[in-house]
Amino acid sequence: MQAEVLVHRPVLAEESPRLLVTDPNGVYVDGTFGRGGHSRLILEKLSPQGRLIAFDRDEEAVKAAAQIQDPRFQIIHAPFASMKEELAKIGIDKVTGIFLDIGVSSPQIDDPERGFSFRFDGPLDMRMDTSAGETAAEWIARADAAEMAKVFKDLGEERFAMKAAKAIEKVRTKEPILRTKQLADLIAATLPRNKKDSAQHPATRIFQAIRIHVNQELEQLKRALESAGSLLLPGGVLAVISFHSLEDRIVKKFFEAAANPASCIDPRLPLLPSQLPQPLFNRAVRILPSEKECEENPRARSSVLRGASRTDAPWPEQGVQV
Ligand SMILES: C[S@@+](CC[C@H](N)C(=O)[O-])C[C@H]1O[C@@H](n2cnc3c(N)ncnc32)[C@H](O)[C@@H]1O
Numbered sequence: 535m536q537a538e539v540l541v542h543r544p545v546l547a548e549e550s551p552r553l554l555v556t557d558p559n560g561v562y563v564d565g566t567f568g569r570g571g572h573s574r575l576i577l578e579k580l581s582p583q584g585r586l587i588a589f590d591r592d593e594e595a596v597k598a599a600a601q602i603q604d605p606r607f608q609i610i611h612a613p614f615a616s617m618k619e620e621l622a623k624i625g626i627d628k629v630t631g632i633f634l635d636i637g638v639s640s641p642q643i644d645d646p647e648r649g650f651s652f653r654f655d656g657p658l659d660m661r662m663d664t665s666a667g668e669t670a671a672e673w674i675a676r677a678d679a680a681e682m683a684k685v686f687k688d689l690g691e692e693r694f695a696m697k698a699a700k701a702i703e704k705v706r707t708k709e710p711i712l713r714t715k716q717l718a719d720l721i722a723a724t725l726p727r728n729k730k731d732s733a734q735h736p737a738t739r740i741f742q743a744i745r746i747h748v749n750q751e752l753e754q755l756k757r758a759l760e761s762a763g764s765l766l767l768p769g770g771v772l773a774v775i776s777f778h779s780l781e782d783r784i785v786k787k788f789f790e791a792a793a794n795p796a797s798c799i800d801p802r803l804p805l806l807p808s809q810l811p812q813p814l815f816n817r818a819v820r821i822l823p824s825e826k827e828c829e830e831n832p833r834a835r836s837s838v839l840r841g842a843s844r845t846d847a848p849w850p851e852q853g854v855q856v
Contacts, residue, residue: 560584564633586607632773670745673747755781764849799811814849
């Protein structure tokens with residue numbers, strides 16, 4: 535399928551660049567280019583001196599970025615967890631703002647060949663970067679039931695995680711599980727429908743879990759937050775849009791710990807106030823999409839934008855633990 539015909543509508547499109555861009559002459563990072571909806575809006579806010587470095591681990595997204603012919607813009611094909619190393623390669627060690635709109639893009643979900651969705655039949659791939667790593671089919675073929683159940687439970691919050699894992703283990707002794715429909719049908723035949731939301735396909739949580747696992751999404755996010763803390767100039771903003779509670783929890787905890795690092799210190803230690811670690815970020819704001827946006831773009835419904843500005847306290851070597 536041609537990636538160009540698949541579109542992605544940016545969520546919180548007004549709020550995100552407004553929160554992020556504090557200095558039009560600054561250097562900004564969009565860690566999740568996708569189809570560049572947010573990148574274009576950020577560029578609109580920058581002066582001729584401003585710069586925007588975008589990242590995406592998906593080659594289709596990187597190809598789509600060629601449409602932006604703007605000397606202030608540059609795209610890097612790399613995971614955002616390695617933004618610090620990648621920026622160092624082009625001589626950047628400090629930036630004014632960092633934006634992440636995490637998760638998958640509509641073009642990824644809507645292309646059956648990428649294998650992200652149980653709505654279409656396609657190869658069970660699910661990698662955002664199809665040039666590296668293990669596919670979902672390869673993982674399902676090699677993981678034992680305990681490993682699969684742990685992923686389904688931890689990353690999909692699936693109540694019947696072991697039941698699903700055992701069913702997969704049984705079926706794969708007879709035939710390899712290579713297609714999205716094959717897996718979706720197998721899960722639908724094994725798990726009961728969600729009582730609270732009977733419209734939800736029984737494979738929803740399992741697909742989410744496999745996708746997060748195959749792409750190491752939570753580890754990527756934690757590493758990116760840490761890099762962002764050390765890259766941002768004082769006053770610079772880190773803004774993150776997440777789409778489900780596992781990610782949002784990590785972002786929320788990171789900002790809470792970074793705004794109050796003294797809370798992580800044992801209160802019994804005899805420290806003077808001046809010896810306590812200083813806030814690394816100011817208090818974060820939380821912004822939700824308007825009702826109008828949710829009506830116009832149902833994908834926006836689960837989105838949460840959190841953002842905060844960096845203080846001038848030096849970033850600690852041990853980082854912020856979340
Ligand atoms: C929700 S979309 C972003 C859409 C974008 N803001 C827009 O307006 O078009 C997420 C994008 O981030 C990319 N992505 C997700 N995790 C990534 C990671 N760890 N490193 C780099 N890119 C990532 C995906 O490949 C996808 O293209």
